[in-house]
Structures are given as structure tokens and as C-alpha cells.
Amino acid sequence: MKMLLSLLIAATAVQAHYTFPRLVINGKSEEKDWSVTRQTKNANSKQGIENPTAADIRCYQSANAGAVSTIPAGASFYYVSTQQVNHPGPTQYYLAKVPDGKSATNWDGSGAVWFKIFTTMPTVDKNKQMTWPGQNEYKTVNATIPANTPDGEYLLRVEHIALHMAMQANKAQFYLSCSQIKITGGGSGTPGPLVSLPGAYKSSDPGILVDLGKIQNAPDTYQPPGPAVWR
């Protein structure tokens, strides 16, 4: 019995991974897990993706979702996490506009269509402890849909990159999901730069192959992978 218990505890400690099954807009959560957020292949295993050039880096989905959530431009949002987001690393949000003739419920997000709307940077306190916005919470960090985003249907992609083993190639872990949304009340901005996923990341990117211990004294030199945030 005692041995079984310690095995269970060990298994729980190893299972320090997460998924993001629910989008919360202006404080209101999607009805249930995976209703506008596309269920991911790791819904049960919670395993991250280690190869940033794999097809799964786009949405990691096992199925499209049934519904589309309406979200006003300028709205605040975050994702519920199934476990504590305990690993160090950035959180990034991307959008991709659904082309004419397609719908958010059936579009695959292919092509140079993704733009980044948010990223995070680490800070180091006086005890030399590095922390990231949202670290150790059961949700991802809050961000807003840029007010200037044109109206229409989009895929919204959340990504947390766990960097605790990232000093070795292909050991950063990507945790992500995509939601089907419709932006209303937006503007006439021209979002960019536009990138494709996979395509935007390489294993050797300085924000993916990185020894966090070496940037301890200069956290603002961290380079989040992918394009610049659209302003």
C-alpha cells in the first residue's frame, strides 16, 4: 500500500503538463471544455509537442469544435489550464483570419495567415529567481483582442512554451490549442507580419533552444520565437 501510494505520488509529479480546453472572454467561459476550442490530441496525455516544425504545432487538434464564439474587438481573454502552468516560458497568442468561403468550424489554418497579438517576457527578482507572467497559475495570462482587428471569423491560438529543458535541442515543450471565434466591432487595421505554422519556428531559434540559466542576468534579452507582435 505504501509503495503504491509513493508510486502514485511520483506519477503525479511527472504529470506536470497541461492543456487549454476553455476560452474565457470578458470573464465568461465557454460552456464546457472543447466547445469552441478545438480538442487537442493530448487532451488525455497532456504531453507537449517537442518538434516545433511538426504539423501539430499549428493547432494540435484531434477534431474541430462545433461552435464559434463571438468576441468584441478590445475584449479581454485568457484560457483555463487543466493543470498549473508550472514550467518557465513565454505565453503567446496568435490570430488567423478565416478566408472567404470558409468558416471557423471547417478551416484548417494553412498558409501564411497567422499574426501574433501578444507575448510575455521574464523578470528576475533580487533573489535571482526568474518568473514569467502567468507562471504557476491555473490559467494563461490575460490579453486583449486588438481594437483595430478587422471583423470576421478567426482562429485564436494560445501557446505556452515550457523552457525548463530547452538547453537541449527539441526539448522545449509546446502546449497549445486553437479556438473558433468571430470578432465584431473591430477596426480597419492590416495585421502582420503574417507567418505559417509550421514554418514560423525552427528548433534552433534563440527563444526555443535556450539555456535560461545563461540569461538570468539579462532576462530582457530573451527572444520570443515567431514574428513580432502586431501593433
Ligand SMILES: *[C@@H]1O[C@H](CO)[C@@H](O)[C@H](O)[C@H]1NC(C)=O
Ligand atoms: C484577467 O481577467 C479576468 C476576467 O476578465 C479578471 O477577473 C482578472 O482580474 C484579470 N486579471 C488580471 C491580472 O488583470
Ligand SMILES: [Cu+2]
Ligand atoms: Cu511538464
